[in-house]
Amino acid sequence: MQEEDFNVSSLVVLCAPSEIARLWEAINAISGAECHYKDESGKIIVTLESQSIEEEIKLLKQIEGLEGVISAQMIYAYHSTELEEMREEIAQQDAIPAILKEDKSADKITYSGDVQGALDTILKVQK
Numbered sequence: 001m002q003e004e005d006f007n008v009s010s011l012v013v014l015c016a017p018s019e020i021a022r023l024w025e026a027i028n029a030i031s032g033a034e035c036h037y038k039d040e041s042g043k044i045i046v047t048l049e050s051q052s053i054e055e056e057i058k059l060l061k062q063i064e065g066l067e068g069v070i071s072a073q074m075i076y077a078y079h080s081t082e083l084e085e086m087r088e089e090i091a092q093q094d095a096i097p098a099i100l101k102e103d104k105s106a107d108k109i110t111y112s113g114d115v116q117g118a119l120d121t122i123l124k125v126q127k
Helices: 017-028 053-064 080-092 115-126
Strands: 007-015 033-038 043-050 069-079
Touching (some): 007 017, 007 053, 017 033, 053 069, 069 080
Antiparallel strands (some): 007 043, 007 069
16 A cells, blocks of 8 residues: 655744744645744744645745745654655564574673773772
8 A cells, every 4th residue: 555645844934023923824824834833032833744845845935935034944854755664674674683582591691891890990080
């Protein structure tokens, strides 16, 4: 079953504090854009949902072009194709690491570290 391609990204929009309310409304009026957070310094956090990277870029450019926007920076982008690639990579991996497949009983495992030596070194450095 082929899933529909989709993209989700987040933006930080910077504007003058006096423009926040107007831009919040203008951005929310854009199909595929949704405002989630604003602060008094003039920052608005926005998510974009689109069907393609080209559409995502058009939405970003549309927001950048709004009067009063100083900048709109994409912070995170997720594309559904990434999920499919990760699923394929995970499917090809062995779920159990090789070391855990070794047939060793606990009494055959040795520890060759030097805990006391490490503690002595740390304590000498702190004195």
